[in-house]
Amino acid sequence: MKRIVLVLGDQLTPTLSSLRAADRARDVVLMAEVMGEATYVRHHKKKIALVLAAMRHFVAELRADGWHVDYITLDDPANTGSLRGEVMRACARHAIGHVIVTEPGEWRLMQDMEQWPATTLLPDERFLADRHGFAEWAQGRLRPGGGGRMEHFYRLMRRKTGLLMEGDAPAGGQWNFDADNRAPPPGALGLPQPMQFAPDATTGEVLDMVQRRFPDHFGDISPFWFATDRAQAEAAFAHFLRHGLRDFGRYQDAMLIDHRFLCHSVVSAYLNLGLLDPLAMCQAAEAEWRAGRVPLNSAEGFIRQIIGWREFVRGIYWWRGPDYARSNALDAHRPLPGFYWSADTPMACLRACVTQTREEAYAHHIQRLMITGNFALLAGIDPHELHEWYLAVYADAFEWVELPNTIGMSQFADGGLLASKPYAASGAYIGRMSDYCGACTYDVKAKEGAKACPFNLLYWHFIARHAERLRRNPRMAQMVRTWEKFAPEKQEQLKQDAEAFLARLA
Numbered sequence: 001m002k003r004i005v006l007v008l009g010d011q012l013t014p015t016l017s018s019l020r021a022a023d024r025a026r027d028v029v030l031m032a033e034v035m036g037e038a039t040y041v042r043h044h045k046k047k048i049a050l051v052l053a054a055m056r057h058f059v060a061e062l063r064a065d066g067w068h069v070d071y072i073t074l075d076d077p078a079n080t081g082s083l084r085g086e087v088m089r090a091c092a093r094h095a096i097g098h099v100i101v102t103e104p105g106e107w108r109l110m111q112d113m114e115q116w117p118a119t120t121l122l123p124d125e126r127f128l129a130d131r132h133g134f135a136e137w138a139q140g141r142l143r144p145g146g147g148g149r150m151e152h153f154y155r156l157m158r159r160k161t162g163l164l165m166e167g168d169a170p171a172g173g174q175w176n177f178d179a180d181n182r183a184p185p186p187g188a189l190g191l192p193q194p195m196q197f198a199p200d201a202t203t204g205e206v207l208d209m210v211q212r213r214f215p216d217h218f219g220d221i222s223p224f225w226f227a228t229d230r231a232q233a234e235a236a237f238a239h240f241l242r243h244g245l246r247d248f249g250r251y252q253d254a255m256l257i258d259h260r261f262l263c264h265s266v267v268s269a270y271l272n273l274g275l276l277d278p279l280a281m282c283q284a285a286e287a288e289w290r291a292g293r294v295p296l297n298s299a300e301g302f303i304r305q306i307i308g309w310r311e312f313v314r315g316i317y318w319w320r321g322p323d324y325a326r327s328n329a330l331d332a333h334r335p336l337p338g339f340y341w342s343a344d345t346p347m348a349c350l351r352a353c354v355t356q357t358r359e360e361a362y363a364h365h366i367q368r369l370m371i372t373g374n375f376a377l378l379a380g381i382d383p384h385e386l387h388e389w390y391l392a393v394y395a396d397a398f399e400w401v402e403l404p405n406t407i408g409m410s411q412f413a414d415g416g417l418l419a420s421k422p423y424a425a426s427g428a429y430i431g432r433m434s435d436y437c438g439a440c441t442y443d444v445k446a447k448e449g450a451k452a453c454p455f456n457l458l459y460w461h462f463i464a465r466h467a468e469r470l471r472r473n474p475r476m477a478q479m480v481r482t483w484e485k486f487a488p489e490k491q492e493q494l495k496q497d498a499e500a501f502l503a504r505l506a
């Protein structure tokens with residue numbers, strides 16, 4: 001039986017389960033650029049351009065490999081605007097009645113595709129942990145308020161993959177070297193840059209189209225330097241191994257205004273599109289350590305992000321189901337402030353992170369977690385609005401990875417299923433880990449008065465608002481006790497200052 005093999009924009013992997021199940025002499029591969037996918041949130045222009053350019057390069061790879069590919073562009077006058085519509089049209093065009101597709105990475109599409117006629121969904125095997133196996137493991141182990149089990153899962157994954165193992169023991173005698181990974185920002189000299197690529201003709205056409213069709217979407221389209229095919233993505237990763245990995249661990253949490261990438265790999269978008277293989281990347285990072293070129297804390301820190309966090313959040317996403325997106329355990333309902341789009345704020349840290357996000361469609365983990373995420377948590381921003389923002393603005397944002405990071409890790413909106421404590425911090429953390437405060441109109445050391453850093457005001461407001469819940473959390477109880485020891489007049493003043501700030505935010 002001849003079949004349509006639908007390949008989605010984040011399935012750009014030649015060993016994809018649907019391609020492995022197909023017959024290249026007989027079946028037709030369908031890839032389609034559709035408005036529905038480009039606009040269900042208003043994605044950053046660079047993100048749309050990256051996905052479409054990478055799709056077009058992947059088609060060339062498949063055709064060179066002997067596949068018959070039917071490729072529908074966004075500008076095709078007959079384009080229906082939806083994946084379902086394009087699949088129906090392709091079935092009619094090729095007189096084919098059966099469709100195979102590797103499972104999509106979002107509940108939204110999964111629920112839609114499960115209703116499509118004569119469609120077989122195959123598991124996505126590009127991950128190290130099977131999503132059903134994760135659900136079995138998580139059941140009974142993970143529960144709201146009992147978060148922080150990632151470390152247990154991570155050890156299972158280390159044993160399963162054999163990465164950084166000496167027999168049954170972790171290399172270096174420790175599973176986790178995170179304590180070595182919190183150095184304050186380095187001097188700027190000698191910091192690597194991610195590898196950058198000039199757009200070729202295919203990417204150039206996509207950039208023109210995105211500029212023309214999505215002029216009012218957030219973000220700058222140029223300069224555009226992302227890798228758009230497998231060879232480039234692999235070169236970018238090799239460049240990171242050579243120049244970034246050595247200091248990746250040490251400066252993982254640091255932030256600098258003029259050095260946006262520090263020693264981060266900037267490969268998440270390539271990995272999530274399917275241009276890189278997670279296990280091969282981790283094996284290459286381990287080989288760097290075994291060859292004595294990078295310290296263990298860097299190799300371990302990098303591998304933990306991929307086989308630990310990346311797999312863990314995916315497991316949570318599928319296990320918790322579509323309702324996870326509406327979690328709001330802290331009952332936060334304030335609208336997202338306009339400066340998340342405009343960067344127009346006197347708070348230098350937020351201004352720097354939003355400006356960088358607008359220009360690069362990239363921010364590293366601590367910028368997402370401890371600046372934009374931390375502010376939203378302290379200010380009580382609606383987690384669903386914030387989720388839609390993260391999903392729109394980053395080139396690497398796909399719901400299976402973005403949503404648990406936002407809802408669970410950053411906003412504690414799942415009540416502590418994913419994280420063992422809220423990632424709430426006052427200005428002192430930002431002052432220590434970045435150079436932002438030097439460029440700010442607020443004073444990071446001031447805790448009251450007109451110059452007081454808003455993170456300081458909001459931190460105590462957050463602790464006071466959630467004192468009952470946080471008191472029960474062993475990692476937060478001390479902060480509640482500190483708050484309760486403040487004199488009533490001081491508490492009242494802090495509350496008033498924070499509320500005046502929040503009123504101005506509205």
Ligand SMILES: Cc1cc2nc3c(=O)[nH]c(=O)nc-3n(C[C@H](O)[C@H](O)[C@H](O)COP(=O)(O)OP(=O)(O)OC[C@H]3O[C@@H](n4cnc5c(N)ncnc54)[C@H](O)[C@@H]3O)c2cc1C
Pocket residue numbers: 263264265266267268269271272302305306309310311313363364365366368369373390391394396397398401402403405406409410
């Ligand atoms: C609120 C919030 C939203 C996020 N949204 C996304 C998203 O949409 N897509 C995404 O890929 N990551 C997301 N992350 C995780 C992380 O911030 C990015 O993976 C990372 O910043 C990508 O940059 P990098 O490639 O330079 O990563 P590096 O710092 O070099 O880390 C290496 C790799 O590890 C993986 N990784 C690291 N941390 C995480 C994590 N917490 N979850 C999953 N994978 C991780 C990524 O694949 C990354 O490429 C989010 C984090 C937060 C706090």
Ligand code: SF4
Pocket residue numbers: 347348349350427430431436437438440441442443444453454455
């Ligand atoms: S002083 Fe406060 S608001 Fe300003 S940059 Fe520092 S942490 Fe951010």
